[in-house]
Amino acid sequence: MKIFVSYTTLDKEINKEFLLNLYCLLRPWSEVFIDLINNDSVCKQDRVLEELRTCNVLILIVSPNVWHSKWVNFELSKARSRGIPIIEISRMFLLNLMPRIIF
Template structure:
C-alpha cells in the first residue's frame, strides 16, 4: 500500500489511549479512505462510523474486496480505482 502514499492502518498505528479520537484525527487529515472490505465490515460499528464520517467530510472512499482470491490483485484493483477518481 505504501506505493500509493502513507497509509494509516488502525490496528498497526493506533497506540493512543483514546483510539476513536485518534482515528478521527487521522481521517480528518486524509485525502482518501481505502476500505479493504471483508464479510465482517458491515458488522463493525466503527467501520460504519468511519465511512459515514468520510462521506460527511467529502473524503472519497474506495472499496476493495479482501476475499482470499482477490488479495493478490489488491494493488491492481487499487490503481484502477485511483485512476477512476483522478479522471472525475
C-alpha cells in the first residue's frame, strides 16, 4: 500500500515536525509520501504528480485553510479522476493521537 498525504502549511500546526511525526506513525504499515518530508527531487512538481499517479490512497489532513490551497484542490482532483480513495482526517484528531516527538 502506498499513501499520499495531502495537506496545507497555511495552518501553523501543520509544520515539518507535525508531518514527520505523522510519517513515523504511518511508515511501519505502508509506504508514505509527504511532500515536505520526502520530496528531494529537482523537479518537485513532477515528483508530486508521480507520487499521486502511483499511490493507492490519499489521506487529506483537514485543517481550517485546507480548502484554500490550490495544491490540495489539485491533488484531490487528480485522486478523484483516478478513483483513488480519499480519507479525510482532522488535524485536531492527529494532534491528539500523535506523541509530540517520535524521532
